[in-house]
Amino acid sequence: MEANKTYLIVGLGLLGGKYAQVLSQKGCRVNGITHSQATLDYALTHDYIREGAIRDFEPLVQQADRIIFGLYPTVLLDWVRQYGHLIRPGTLVTDVSGVKRGVVEPVQQMLPEGVEFIASHPMAGRETSGITHSAEVDFAPANFIITPTDRNTEQGIAWCRELAETLGFARISILSPAEHDHMIGYVSQLCHAIAVSLMCASDNTDLAKYTGDSFRDLTRIARINDKMWAELFLWNKDNLISEIDMFSNALQAVRTKLVEDDRAGLEEMFRLSTERRKAFDQK
Amino acid sequence: MEANKTYLIVGLGLLGGKYAQVLSQKGCRVNGITHSQATLDYALTHDYIREGAIRDFEPLVQQADRIIFGLYPTVLLDWVRQYGHLIRPGTLVTDVSGVKRGVVEPVQQMLPEGVEFIASHPMAGRETSGITHSAEVDFAPANFIITPTDRNTEQGIAWCRELAETLGFARISILSPAEHDHMIGYVSQLCHAIAVSLMCASDNTDLAKYTGDSFRDLTRIARINDKMWAELFLWNKDNLISEIDMFSNALQAVRTKLVEDDRAGLEEMFRLSTERRKAFDQK
Numbered sequence: 001m002e003a004n005k006t007y008l009i010v011g012l013g014l015l016g017g018k019y020a021q022v023l024s025q026k027g028c029r030v031n032g033i034t035h036s037q038a039t040l041d042y043a044l045t046h047d048y049i050r051e052g053a054i055r056d057f058e059p060l061v062q063q064a065d066r067i068i069f070g071l072y073p074t075v076l077l078d079w080v081r082q083y084g085h086l087i088r089p090g091t092l093v094t095d096v097s098g099v100k101r102g103v104v105e106p107v108q109q110m111l112p113e114g115v116e117f118i119a120s121h122p123m124a125g126r127e128t129s130g131i132t133h134s135a136e137v138d139f140a141p142a143n144f145i146i147t148p149t150d151r152n153t154e155q156g157i158a159w160c161r162e163l164a165e166t167l168g169f170a171r172i173s174i175l176s177p178a179e180h181d182h183m184i185g186y187v188s189q190l191c192h193a194i195a196v197s198l199m200c201a202s203d204n205t206d207l208a209k210y211t212g213d214s215f216r217d218l219t220r221i222a223r224i225n226d227k228m229w230a231e232l233f234l235w236n237k238d239n240l241i242s243e244i245d246m247f248s249n250a251l252q253a254v255r256t257k258l259v260e261d262d263r264a265g266l267e268e269m270f271r272l273s274t275e276r277r278k279a280f281d282q283k
Numbered sequence: 284m285e286a287n288k289t290y291l292i293v294g295l296g297l298l299g300g301k302y303a304q305v306l307s308q309k310g311c312r313v314n315g316i317t318h319s320q321a322t323l324d325y326a327l328t329h330d331y332i333r334e335g336a337i338r339d340f341e342p343l344v345q346q347a348d349r350i351i352f353g354l355y356p357t358v359l360l361d362w363v364r365q366y367g368h369l370i371r372p373g374t375l376v377t378d379v380s381g382v383k384r385g386v387v388e389p390v391q392q393m394l395p396e397g398v399e400f401i402a403s404h405p406m407a408g409r410e411t412s413g414i415t416h417s418a419e420v421d422f423a424p425a426n427f428i429i430t431p432t433d434r435n436t437e438q439g440i441a442w443c444r445e446l447a448e449t450l451g452f453a454r455i456s457i458l459s460p461a462e463h464d465h466m467i468g469y470v471s472q473l474c475h476a477i478a479v480s481l482m483c484a485s486d487n488t489d490l491a492k493y494t495g496d497s498f499r500d501l502t503r504i505a506r507i508n509d510k511m512w513a514e515l516f517l518w519n520k521d522n523l524i525s526e527i528d529m530f531s532n533a534l535q536a537v538r539t540k541l542v543e544d545d546r547a548g549l550e551e552m553f554r555l556s557t558e559r560r561k562a563f564d565q566k
Binding site: 123124141142143145171173183184186187188190191192193194195196197198199200201202203204205207208209210211212213214215216217218219220221222223224225226227229230231233234237240241243244245246247248249250251252253254255258259261263266267268269270271272273274276277278279280 | 407426456471473480488490501503510514516530533534536537538549555556557559562
């Protein structure tokens with residue numbers, strides 16, 4: 001795709017690094033900006049990028065035709081506030097943020113006239129972080145969500161979709177930022193809140209030797225990047241609190257049925273759960 | 284093992300069927316009792332058993348040197364109450380029940396003099412059930428827990444351990460029935476209560492197309508055998524309620540930190556969670 005365009009990845013973490021790796025493999029010209037010399041060295045020696053910088057990166061920004069922000073939401077907002085004016089008109093920009101309200105519109109407002117930011121979320125995160133784990137990321141089974149606003153053009157959205165296709169995502173969807181954040185509160189953030197709570201509930205590490213697949217699967221995501229997930233949770237706190245409350249009500253319903261020896265009620269919940277879960281296997 | 288002994292599997296479900304399959308493959312003489320003609324036919328045509336019956340099974344019981352109960356706890360208690368007197372003195376007996384208090388001592392009391400019941404729990408359940416899925420069960424990575432009481436002999440316990448080795452379990456442990464039920468309330472039952480609650484919290488099947496590995500892993504066990512799990516939950520309700528309460532407190536702590544915008548507090552929970560989860564990967 002677009003072999004004549006210069007890509008710039010700002011933030012060479014797990015996902016930014018993977019974008020750089022794949023786009024370079026596909027023959028694109030990819031440059032990178034990061035705050036860490038070790039990350040920069042890794043990206044250069046692994047041919048993830050052609051050029052890169054940890055400071056004095058203005059020329060790289062000004063050369064870019066396409067920019068991908070691989071930054072946490074707060075860092076993204078700070079970066080655009082500080083350096084957004086360097087981006088040339090005509091540049092298409094996207095990101096990888098796991099929350100969209102609170103990010104998309106401010107970034108769009110701060111960018112210079114003629115720079116189009118088409119927000120997107122590659123749902124391919126892992127419990128690891130950093131560019132040294134980028135090679136393990138697998139886009140093939142993952143969802144890619146584009147969250148346009150009325151400031152976006154058809155051409156900009158088409159470019160973002162083409163990017164996702166080039167990266168190899170299984171499914172590309174379009175949602176509003178609000179729809180995205182509602183969805184992500186349930187399918188991702190609530191799951192992480194549950195896994196973390198299960199590990200924090202009591203120190204049961206002495207029981208580790210008895211655990212089976214169920215427990216391991218449920219808590220795999222309890223290994224969590226603390227700074228990034230605190231950001232994601234807080235940027236979406238209204239949705240997440242609402243999901244926690246709905247989940248807690250259901251768990252309390254299980255508890256009540258236990259207290260009341262309500263076998264039929266438990267069986268009914270189990271059948272509902274089984275039926276709904278089947279829908280998730282079919283998709 | 285014990286090629287000269289006659290095994291009887293009472294209850295040819297997922298686990299009973301698997302025991303029959305493996306023991307027959309190892310050259311043991313294995314017979315079976317079930318309540319379903321279709322199950323019996325399956326077991327016979329797949330060479331899981333040599334002889335079997337759905338009624339008039341007294342001769343099979345009287346011939347048995349080793350009996351394995353592949354029954355739900357309530358059905359196990361009923362069966363022993365009704366037919367336990369048919370078992371010959373000298374017979375060694377075990378089970379597969381996922382709860383132990385409330386099962387082990389009553390069964391030991393009801394069995395005839397000279398019949399030894401060494402309770403055990405093969406932690407190799409799956410979200411499927413029935414003998415047609417037995418071949419998918421994998422004992423190789425699984426735990427096998429023996430829960431002896433002071434009525435058991437060293438020889439009986441040694442036989443049960445040898446059985447687990449023959450079946451190919453990765454790890455064999457000895458716990459008291461109370462220790463077992465405490466452990467299983469956390470590593471298995473709480474996980475199932477959480478997965479079921481997540482599916483029952485709201486009808487989010489329209490979000491299925493956006494789910495990734497985290498959600499799928501967390502809810503795999505939400506496909507649940509309703510009758511068996513209602514039994515397991517109710518037989519262990521004191522432990523499970525206590526685990527639900529500890530978990531709920533941790534989840535409410537996450538919620539409070541969200542309400543209070545307590546970024547440092549969230550990060551602290553995430554670091555604790557990450558650290559504890561590592562212990563579970565090392566075991």
